[in-house]
Amino acid sequence: MSRATSGVEALKIEDLRVYYPLRRTLEDVLRRRQRCLKAVDGVTLSVPESAVLALVGESGSGKTTVARAVVGLVKPTSGRVLLWGRDVMALKSGELKALRRAVQIVFQDPSVSLNPRMKVGDQVKYPLDVNNIGKPEERKAAALEALRTVGLTPPEEFYSRYPHQLSGGQRQRVAIARAVVLKPKLLIADEPISNIDVSARAQILELLRGLREKMSLSMLYITHDLSSAWAIADSIAVMYLGKLVEHGPTEEVFSSPHHPYTRALLQAVPSLDEKKPSTEIVKLKGEIPDPLNIPSGCRLHPRCPFATEKCKREEPSAAKVGESHWVYCHLYA
Amino acid sequence: MNLLKVQDLWVKYRTRRGVIEALSGVNLSMEEGEVLGVVGESGSGKSTLGFAIIRLLPKSTEVKGSVILNGIDLFSLPEEEIRRMRGKEVSMVFQDPYSSLNPVMKIGDHFAELMMEHGAASSRGEAIEAAGKLLERLGVPRERLNDYPHQLSGGQRQRVAIGLALILKPKLVVADEITTALDALVERQIIDLVKEVKRDYKTSMLFITHNMGLVAEVADRVAVLYAGKLAEVGDMREVVSNPLHPYTEALLRSVPRIGGSKAVKPIPGEPPDMRNPPPGCRFHPRCPLATEKCKLEEPPLVEKGGRLVACHLRG
Numbered sequence: 001m002s003r004a005t006s007g008v009e010a011l012k013i014e015d016l017r018v019y020y021p022l023r024r025t026l027e028d029v030l031r032r033r034q035r036c037l038k039a040v041d042g043v044t045l046s047v048p049e050s051a052v053l054a055l056v057g058e059s060g061s062g063k064t065t066v067a068r069a070v071v072g073l074v075k076p077t078s079g080r081v082l083l084w085g086r087d088v089m090a091l092k093s094g095e096l097k098a099l100r101r102a103v104q105i106v107f108q109d110p111s112v113s114l115n116p117r118m119k120v121g122d123q124v125k126y127p128l129d130v131n132n133i134g135k136p137e138e139r140k141a142a143a144l145e146a147l148r149t150v151g152l153t154p155p156e157e158f159y160s161r162y163p164h165q166l167s168g169g170q171r172q173r174v175a176i177a178r179a180v181v182l183k184p185k186l187l188i189a190d191e192p193i194s195n196i197d198v199s200a201r202a203q204i205l206e207l208l209r210g211l212r213e214k215m216s217l218s219m220l221y222i223t224h225d226l227s228s229a230w231a232i233a234d235s236i237a238v239m240y241l242g243k244l245v246e247h248g249p250t251e252e253v254f255s256s257p258h259h260p261y262t263r264a265l266l267q268a269v270p271s272l273d274e275k276k277p278s279t280e281i282v283k284l285k286g287e288i289p290d291p292l293n294i295p296s297g298c299r300l301h302p303r304c305p306f307a308t309e310k311c312k313r314e315e316p317s318a319a320k321v322g323e324s325h326w327v328y329c330h331l332y333a
Numbered sequence: 334m335n336l337l338k339v340q341d342l343w344v345k346y347r348t349r350r351g352v353i354e355a356l357s358g359v360n361l362s363m364e365e366g367e368v369l370g371v372v373g374e375s376g377s378g379k380s381t382l383g384f385a386i387i388r389l390l391p392k393s394t395e396v397k398g399s400v401i402l403n404g405i406d407l408f409s410l411p412e413e414e415i416r417r418m419r420g421k422e423v424s425m426v427f428q429d430p431y432s433s434l435n436p437v438m439k440i441g442d443h444f445a446e447l448m449m450e451h452g453a454a455s456s457r458g459e460a461i462e463a464a465g466k467l468l469e470r471l472g473v474p475r476e477r478l479n480d481y482p483h484q485l486s487g488g489q490r491q492r493v494a495i496g497l498a499l500i501l502k503p504k505l506v507v508a509d510e511i512t513t514a515l516d517a518l519v520e521r522q523i524i525d526l527v528k529e530v531k532r533d534y535k536t537s538m539l540f541i542t543h544n545m546g547l548v549a550e551v552a553d554r555v556a557v558l559y560a561g562k563l564a565e566v567g568d569m570r571e572v573v574s575n576p577l578h579p580y581t582e583a584l585l586r587s588v589p590r591i592g593g594s595k596a597v598k599p600i601p602g603e604p605p606d607m608r609n610p611p612p613g614c615r616f617h618p619r620c621p622l623a624t625e626k627c628k629l630e631e632p633p634l635v636e637k638g639g640r641l642v643a644c645h646l647r648g
Contacts, residue, residue: 046636058516093463167603202587202599224517225337230595231589254591268590270546272573287486287519 008085010186010218011047011070011103016040016079018065022292037291039065041242042079047186051218052212054233054250056265058227060288061239063222068191069149070220071105083186101131104179108191110171114163121147121159124177131182146177149214150207169200173207180211189210190222224271230254235324238262241291241299248325258327260284260304298330305333334404336537337386337505339362342398343392344381352606355381356399357561360634365504368531368538370552372545372571372584376604377558381542383507386539387425403504421451424498428510430490433497434482440464440493441478446498455502467496470533472524477630488519492526499534509541527551545585549573557581560605560615567640577642580616614645622646 018037028035047053050271057063068074070081081088083099087327090206091099104127107113115123125143128134134142147155150173157305157315172192179187189208193201205228211217212232223229229236232316237247238261246259258265264282284303289295298316301307312331343459345354356378363369365528373379377514384390386400388407400407402423407415424617435441444464445457455462470485471492482490491511498506508527512520528551531538540552549569557578565578571581583600602619605611611618617627626645634643642648 016441058518142404168604197376197604198584199587199600199604202597203601204600205589206599224518227591228593231595264521265517266591266602268517268526270520270544270550272546272549272585272588272590284518288516289490327515 006113009082010048010049010051010084011220012080012082012085013043013045013066013070014080014082016043016066016069016081017077018062018069018074018075035292037213038242038294039291040069041294042243043239043244045237045244045247047113047218047220050216051235052221052233054221054222054223054229054236055239056236057239058224058231058288059267060241060291062242063191063239067105067188067222071103071188072100073105097131101182102185103188104182104184104186105188105190106172106175106179106192109195110168110175111163111195113175114171116163118162119159120152120161120166120174121155124159124174124181127178127182129269131181142181143177144287146181147174149180149211150174150177151203152177155234167200168196169203172196172200172204176207176211177202180215184217186218186220188220188222191224193228194223194225201228208232217325220326225245226254226266226276238265241294243299244328245300246325246327246329248322252322252325256333258321258325259329260306260331261300262327298328334647335362335401336365336367336403337361337384337401337539338401339386340401342385342400343396344378345395345464346391347393347395351605353609354610357610358387359558359561359564360565361556361563363505363537363539365484366535366537367554368540368552370548370555371541371558372543372548372555373558374543374604374609376560378511378561379543379558382558383425383509383539383541386505387423387507389425390596391639397574399423399485417451418471419445419600420498420503421453421501422503423505423608424503425497425507425509426491426494426511428513430487430494431482433494434490436482436637437594438481439478440480440592442481442486443493443497444478447497448500451501460527464496464500468493471499472522473495486519487515487605488522491515491519491523495523495526495530499530499536502534505539507539507541507604509544512616514543514578545573560610561607562615563634563643564616565640566634571640577637577640577647578616578644579620579647583621584618598640613644631645 011074016042019038022035032243055063064302069076121143125139128139128142144155147158152158152173193204211234221232233250235249236253238245240261246262260282279313286303296303297313298311301311316328316330318328320324321327339359339361342356342359346353346355371379441461445460448454448460461478465478469475473489473492475493512523523553542548552569555569555572557564559580564580576585586598587600589597613629614627614632617623632643634641635648
């Protein structure tokens with residue numbers, strides 16, 4: 001919140017687990033069991049004040065579930081979410097509401113996250129209405145200001161348009177305006193550029209970079225696109241099947257990725273430059289397994305070319321490979 | 334002789350909200366064994382170009398110009414002739430592999446039906462044998478022939494779609510955003526597969542994508558489309574290292590390069606409304622170099638140092 005003291009992390013996630021219970025089949029009933037999809041299975045990470053952390057992974061890695069848990073859209077099975085040092089689960093509803101206001105989210109697809117039958121300006125104003133902030137004229141002025149901030153100018157003109165009258169990139173700007181109208185301190189951006197056109201992607205990325213400076217935002221930037229993570233994030237956390245595999249400062253993780261999964265991901269990025277990979281090519285076998293059948297030991301072991309017997313049995317713990325650069329892999333233990 | 338020649342191709346879609354000119358006088362040619370990348374944003378007409386070449390445009394579409402494949406003008410052929418050619422002379426792979434797979438048909442039956450229809454196999458067994466061989470080379474276990482599409486992983490489905498496009502050994506494969514729906518690592522596997530296919534089968538390919546990095550990896554030449562017109566055509570590496578058209582240049586600069594500068598330079602503005610494209614050069618409202626002439630006169634596509642470019646300033 002605004003009173004946040006320096007040194008306190010904007011966001012801290014401690015051993016977060018989110019299990020989705022599955023509908024029980026007859027077999028489950030007979031065996032008296034409840035099967036779960038372990039979307040997030042023990043994730044610890046933090047976003048320092050005014051910093052941007054990119055959470056990177058493929059579909060099914062659990063990155064979006066982390067985002068949803070942070071904003072309270074899913075209930076953690078266990079673990080803690082701390083906003084500016086305060087455990088959201090331990091707060092009273094009034095305090096929680098105030099804290100939630102400081103945390104806003106932008107979703108992947110603006111054509112889903114926006115209401116098609118509501119004027120753009122009214123949607124941007126809506127969070128102010130809901131939270132009963134200011135007089136009606138002030139709210140409208142704030143909404144216009146937010147539209148201007150995200151580059152939808154003249155804002156008066158955009159205010160009365162409907163989402164279908166806008167391009168994909170403009171719609172995402174509206175979603176961002178709606179998120180920043182409450183002057184949040186932490187922004188959760190869940191794949192904000194994945195579903196929009198190429199030229200609009202760079203625009204949205206630049207907009208987010210600018211907002212970060214202007215509003216001294218902290219940000220959890222969720223993506224599967226490593227090049228956008230490179231452009232926006234101070235640090236990177238890589239997820240695979242509900243767990244972190246590596247995290248550290250952006251430059252360091254990109255220049256010396258350690259985990260075989262991170263290495264494979266980086267090498268997979270199509271490149272304009274003629275390739276000369278700095279590390280040995282890592283080819284992972286097959287595809288990401290069914291999250292209902294998570295492999296034992298290190299979750300990557302069935303696909304990893306370096307897997308040993310130990311990897312099949314034991315889950316790797318964190319190994320320090322650089323200044324605040326950690327990797328979860330037996331190769332570095 | 335060129336393998337493919339697209340001559341002055343115009344495509345107009347009639348929609349309830351007006352006529353959309355998706356392609357406005359496109360000229361292209363391809364040599365045998367070549368991979369030509371087609372790059373552009375949504376609405377640039379790149380998919381329309383692919384569909385026009387395989388003649389899969391909706392009936393209500395207005396089409397002018399010609400597409401000549403191996404000396405045969407595809408637009409002059411009757412529908413049954415085209416059906417005979419599809420798969421055999423020219424085939425297509427789509428973004429979503431489900432578009433080319435029937436959910437209630439086993440993978441093997443897809444191959445058997447296609448091959449027997451075109452007389453490439455006299456029995457189901459013969460077709461299955463050939464399909465199994467091809468699939469194994471494409472990295473799909475032969476046993477998958479007995480499965481239904483939903484039993485395969487996303488990557489395997491796309492490999493099967495590629496297999497179906499290759500099995501009749503067509504002269505040209507049109508690949509439309511074939512990795513867009515895939516996750517990063519699967520995308521990499523498919524890119525590597527495309528490179529292998531290119532090397533081993535010498536298949537000519539029209540590789541359509543919005544991703545410059547992707548074309549840079551697989552294509553020999555690239556054609557950059559903007560708002561239904563070609564902006565630039567040239568050797569892949571030359572275009573990347575020295576783009577001539579301001580749009581190509583902007584496109585290249587708008588993608589952050591890992592290890593490079595963190596500042597991305599977005600192309601300002603929005604792609605044009607294709608019901609009412611801007612006069613003159615279609616890129617002029619977004620071009621940093623635009624002059625009065627650009628607003629009024631359409632730049633022709635001219636040759637410059639072995640490359641084609643449509644720009645008043647760089648042509």
